[in-house]
Amino acid sequence: MAGPVAPPVEPRPSAWGGLNRVLDTPAKRGAAIGLILIVMAVAPMAFGPYATVILTNALLYTILALGLNVVVGYAGLLDLGYAAFFAVGAYSVGILTTTFGWNFWATIPVAIVAAAVAGVIIGTPTLRLRSDYLAIVTLGFGEIVRIAARNLKITGSASGITGIEQPWLFGWHIATPTDFYYVFLALTIIGILVSVRLSNSRLGRAWLYVRHDEDAAEAMGINRVRVKLAAYVIGAIYGSIGWAFFAVNFTAISPESFSFKQSTLFLMAVILGGMGKIPGVILGAFIVVLAPELLRDLGSFRYLIFAVGLLLIMLYRPSGIWPVRSAK
Amino acid sequence: MTLTTLLAQQLVNGLVLGSFYALVALGYTMVFGVVKLLNFAHGDIYMVGAFAGFLALSLVAGVVGIGWLGVAVAILLSMLAVGFLGVVIERIAYAPMLKAPRLSILITALAVSLVLQNGVLTLTNGQIIAFSPKLGFAGINLGGVFINYKQMALAGTAAILMLGLEMFISRTQYGRAMRAVSVDKDMSELMGIDVNRVIAVTFFAGSALAAAAGTMAGAYYGSIWYFMGFLIGLKAFTAAVIGGIGSIPGAMLGGLILGLLESFGTQIPGIGSEWKDVFSFGVLILVLVFKPTGLLGKSEQERM
Numbered sequence: 009m010a011g012p013v014a015p016p017v018e019p020r021p022s023a024w025g026g027l028n029r030v031l032d033t034p035a036k037r038g039a040a041i042g043l044i045l046i047v048m049a050v051a052p053m054a055f056g057p058y059a060t061v062i063l064t065n066a067l068l069y070t071i072l073a074l075g076l077n078v079v080v081g082y083a084g085l086l087d088l089g090y091a092a093f094f095a096v097g098a099y100s101v102g103i104l105t106t107t108f109g110w111n112f113w114a115t116i117p118v119a120i121v122a123a124a125v126a127g128v129i130i131g132t133p134t135l136r137l138r139s140d141y142l143a144i145v146t147l148g149f150g151e152i153v154r155i156a157a158r159n160l161k162i163t164g165s166a167s168g169i170t171g172i173e174q175p176w177l178f179g180w181h182i183a184t185p186t187d188f189y190y191v192f193l194a195l196t197i198i199g200i201l202v203s204v205r206l207s208n209s210r211l212g213r214a215w216l217y218v219r220h221d222e223d224a225a226e227a228m229g230i231n232r233v234r235v236k237l238a239a240y241v242i243g244a245i246y247g248s249i250g251w252a253f254f255a256v257n258f259t260a261i262s263p264e265s266f267s268f269k270q271s272t273l274f275l276m277a278v279i280l281g282g283m284g285k286i287p288g289v290i291l292g293a294f295i296v297v298l299a300p301e302l303l304r305d306l307g308s309f310r311y312l313i314f315a316v317g318l319l320l321i322m323l324y325r326p327s328g329i330w331p332v333r334s335a336k
Numbered sequence: 337m338t339l340t341t342l343l344a345q346q347l348v349n350g351l352v353l354g355s356f357y358a359l360v361a362l363g364y365t366m367v368f369g370v371v372k373l374l375n376f377a378h379g380d381i382y383m384v385g386a387f388a389g390f391l392a393l394s395l396v397a398g399v400v401g402i403g404w405l406g407v408a409v410a411i412l413l414s415m416l417a418v419g420f421l422g423v424v425i426e427r428i429a430y431a432p433m434l435k436a437p438r439l440s441i442l443i444t445a446l447a448v449s450l451v452l453q454n455g456v457l458t459l460t461n462g463q464i465i466a467f468s469p470k471l472g473f474a475g476i477n478l479g480g481v482f483i484n485y486k487q488m489a490l491a492g493t494a495a496i497l498m499l500g501l502e503m504f505i506s507r508t509q510y511g512r513a514m515r516a517v518s519v520d521k522d523m524s525e526l527m528g529i530d531v532n533r534v535i536a537v538t539f540f541a542g543s544a545l546a547a548a549a550g551t552m553a554g555a556y557y558g559s560i561w562y563f564m565g566f567l568i569g570l571k572a573f574t575a576a577v578i579g580g581i582g583s584i585p586g587a588m589l590g591g592l593i594l595g596l597l598e599s600f601g602t603q604i605p606g607i608g609s610e611w612k613d614v615f616s617f618g619v620l621i622l623v624l625v626f627k628p629t630g631l632l633g634k635s636e637q638e639r640m
Contacts (some may be wrong), residue, residue: 086442133625140374141624143442144573148617151570159610268566272450279443312458315450322444323432 067192069293073277075246081284083239084219086143089150095266097248102169112175123248127241157263168262188257341480346599354595355494359549360572361587363542369518369582376445379569380452382546386560389414389551402469415544422543456562464561467554574620580633
């Protein structure tokens with residue numbers, strides 16, 4: 009049978025992938041990053057309010073995709089229930105600010121701890137399992153969280169939580185779409201920096217090792233369950249913070265935002281651009297948000313295009329769109 | 337309604353539900369046994385089977401009517417068509433990936449699932465379509481427990497299909513080849529077994545069973561839509577895991593157990609039907625944690 013033969017997926021040596029080869033000096037790299045930052049900083053003024061909202065959304069997706077990338081790209085675990093984690097963060101913030109009248113900033117540590125605990129609860133029993141079982145279990149967990157959120161009283165049942173107050177920061181009321189754009193821009197930058205540091209850290213190397221050969225990693229003294237658990241928890245924290253800010257931006261939380269479909273969107277963002285590579289993941293997140301905007305006329309057909317695109321990527325470019333060749 | 341008749345009624349409901357789960361779980365377990373692939377798209381193949389059955393019924397309605405005979409013909413046609421679809425999917429999407437890392441093939445399977453789902457979504461505009469053959473509501477009353485003919489036909493058909501599969505696997509040459517490949521693929525190839533053909537037969541059989549289940553589910557519940565395969569795919573996987581993934585009798589047993597667990601579980605005070613799915617995923621997680629090999633699965637040291 010004639011068909012594409014998938015080359016083995018070679019994980020990139022660096023989280024930056026081929027970008028290092030194009031931008032081979034620190035000066036060029038600095039210039040590129042500076043240029044992107046300037047464009048992003050003036051974007052709300054330059055492109056108008058509609059684009060600001062869309063870009064804010066793209067930044068939110070970037071944060072969440074970076075978090076999922078830690079789980080899928082760095083540690084090599086397929087997580088199909090990522091939405092469960094950011095549901096935990098969003099609901100912690102939503103419930104504490106509305107029902108208990110907490111200050112938004114005080115709820116963030118709670119959201120982080122809750123997400124980390126959720127990561128441990130989901131991870132501990134499942135991370136010993138084969139990777140394909142893990143995928144299904146995370147899927148099941150995602151559904152459990154969504155169904156629970158839809159049926160519990162404290163989470164506002166099917167209508168979710170509304171009337172979440174927009175936060176103040178040192179006398180600045182973060183309220184307009186432009187305000188939130190800059191908040192998300194700052195969060196994204198922090199998220200990228202943390203991701204870079206992680207991939208270069210001891211833990212990052214342990215993930216790389218476990219992803220390549222779990223048994224050998226274990227023989228070398230890496231505690232694979234603990235290392236994977238760390239990926240889960242970090243991914244959960246990214247999701248939790250990202251969606252907590254989305255909740256105050258939107259001032260509402262709906263249980264249906266935490267569906268399987270939502271989880272697959274983030275997974276697509278991670279895979280389209282290239283698992284494990286930060287520029288690729290950012291590119292993927294922007295494609296996932298911007299492509300439906302550009303293809304809006306196509307209606308539900310655009311989801312089919314997405315799905316076919318994902319399939320073609322897996323068959324012909326399993327390491328993502330970002331044009332890289334690994335240096336031997 | 338006394339407690340006994342209530343429980344007996346739930347037993348009937350559980351067996352009907354369990355038959356669906358078992359038929360779909362068989363496809364999961366067969367494919368897993370032969371190519372060690374978790375076919376995420378299997379629930380969507382069930383969904384496509386329901387639509388194929390619907391189309392087949394509207395095509396043959398003029399000749400055989402839309403009664404029992406029509407549904408039987410529709411089931412057969414749907415099994416045939418979707419069986420081939422399964423083979424095509426395997427050839428296009430899975431065959432090139434079988435040697436790729438597990439993460440890639442899992443994502444490929446997910447992509448296939450999304451393609452099927454969104455393909456049907458686009459074709460049907462996401463609408464719920466009424467699938468209502470004329471099967472009537474008659475049935476028999478056994479001491480207060482009402483069983484309608486649809487339920488009996490459904491459980492009966494499921495039993496016949498499973499029996500047929502069991503015979504196919506234990507008695508025929510292809511069945512023997514399938515068992516050999518699931519034990520050791522490379523060695524089977526050396527022994528002269530055409531592994532690719534065995535894989536194709538496996539996908540055909542698994543998809544055809546899912547299509548039968550899909551068509552029957554459509555006719556039984558009276559409606560079909562593009563997302564109907566998602567939950568049952570998860571549930572059937574749960575059933576396959578309960579029985580021991582890779583084990584054919586295990587999938588049947590697991591399906592029936594899960595069906596019964598669900599129909600009795602939702603009767604426990606405090607667990608309403610809205611928690612039904614939470615209940616089954618809870619079971620899945622517990623089984624995976626405490627007995628990952630399932631009830632009838634072989635215990636083997638699996639490389640991660």
